[in-house]
Amino acid sequence: MSMQTDGLTGGVLLAALGWTMWALAMFTDTTLGRTVLMFGNLFGREVIAAIFPLWSLGFTVGALMILIEPTGFYETTPGFIFLLALASITMVSMVSVLVIYFFGIPLPKWAYPEYHAKRRKARHPQPDNTTQLPHDLHIATHPTTTTHTNTPTPTLLRITRPWCWYNSALRSILITANTTPIGRIWNGQTRTFPLPSGPTTIRATLDWTSSNLAHTTLTPGHTIDLTLTFNTPDTLLTNPHTYLQLHPTNPHDLLPPPHNNTNPPPQEHEEDPPHDNALGQGESQE
Numbered sequence: 001m002s003m004q005t006d007g008l009t010g011g012v013l014l015a016a017l018g019w020t021m022w023a024l025a026m027f028t029d030t031t032l033g034r035t036v037l038m039f040g041n042l043f044g045r046e047v048i049a050a051i052f053p054l055w056s057l058g059f060t061v062g063a064l065m066i067l068i069e070p071t072g073f074y075e076t077t078p079g080f081i082f083l084l085a086l087a088s089i090t091m092v093s094m095v096s097v098l099v100i101y102f103f104g105i106p107l108p109k110w111a112y113p114e115y116h117a118k119r120r121k122a123r124h125p126q127p128d129n130t131t132q133l134p135h136d137l138h139i140a141t142h143p144t145t146t147t148h149t150n151t152p153t154p155t156l157l158r159i160t161r162p163w164c165w166y167n168s169a170l171r172s173i174l175i176t177a178n179t180t181p182i183g184r185i186w187n188g189q190t191r192t193f194p195l196p197s198g199p200t201t202i203r204a205t206l207d208w209t210s211s212n213l214a215h216t217t218l219t220p221g222h223t224i225d226l227t228l229t230f231n232t233p234d235t236l237l238t239n240p241h242t243y244l245q246l247h248p249t250n251p252h253d254l255l256p257p258p259h260n261n262t263n264p265p266p267q268e269h270e271e272d273p274p275h276d277n278a279l280g281q282g283e284s285q286e
Contacts, residue, residue: 011063018056038234049111050100058093138255141222153221163188167230204244211244225249
């Protein structure tokens with residue numbers, strides 16, 4: 001009886017866990033759903049589309065078989081037929097998982113999470129400001145406020161990292177200025193770093209991940225204010241250069257990108273020297 005109870009408990013827990021993870025990855029844009037989707041995609045698209053629901057179905061049917069067995073229903077003819085049907089569903093589910101995964105059998109488009117994600121975006125077209133930051137930002141500075149009147153006004157970087165209970169909450173983030181490390185910032189901190197004046201590029205890094213670039217020109221006695229936030233956990237592997245995000249603390253400090261002259265004036269075409277001359281020069285150098 002104890003083994004039967006343990007089997008029923010294990011089957012129910014595994015089925016509930018599988019159905020929950022599948023539903024989160026398929027039908028939600030939550031952090032947990034994106035995390036499940038990220039780890040599932042590491043082993044192939046079929047993990048979320050087929051393995052989770054089919055294995056969950058197998059565990060559900062298996063738990064149902066164990067639950068009905070003490071009633072003696074299987075000893076009747078209808079019960080025996082019902083037992084065969086449940087056993088067939090479990091067997092087909094498990095075999096289908098192996099066949100789909102190892103042979104790469106394509107499934108209907110509605111079986112994949114990308115299909116439902118597109119439908120959600122079509123129904124609720126809202127811009128995602130946390131994931132659409134441009135890679136390079138140009139940010140204005142402000143005069144540094146100081147209470148010391150007898151000392152030169154410092155040139156500073158002030159950076160704020162809002163407290164967050166997930167997304168590398170126990171890790172410190174390295175801050176660099178012009179590729180030179182200047183310090184680290186912990187969860188919930190606001191720190192200031194003295195910097196030399198001149199063109200400056202700020203970046204945040206953590207292991208293999210990094211942030212966008214924040215460009216500014218620091219004049220003496222000015223401060224640049226930045227806020228460090230995080231993208232969704234799946235970008236740790238899918239797009240690590242966007243996992244960390246730097247943006248101006250005051251949105252009005254965001255400057256338009258400088259206009260680059262993408263159409264340089266035409267240059268006169270110079271004919272290549274004759275091939276024989278090139279060979280002659282090479283031979284003379286030998």
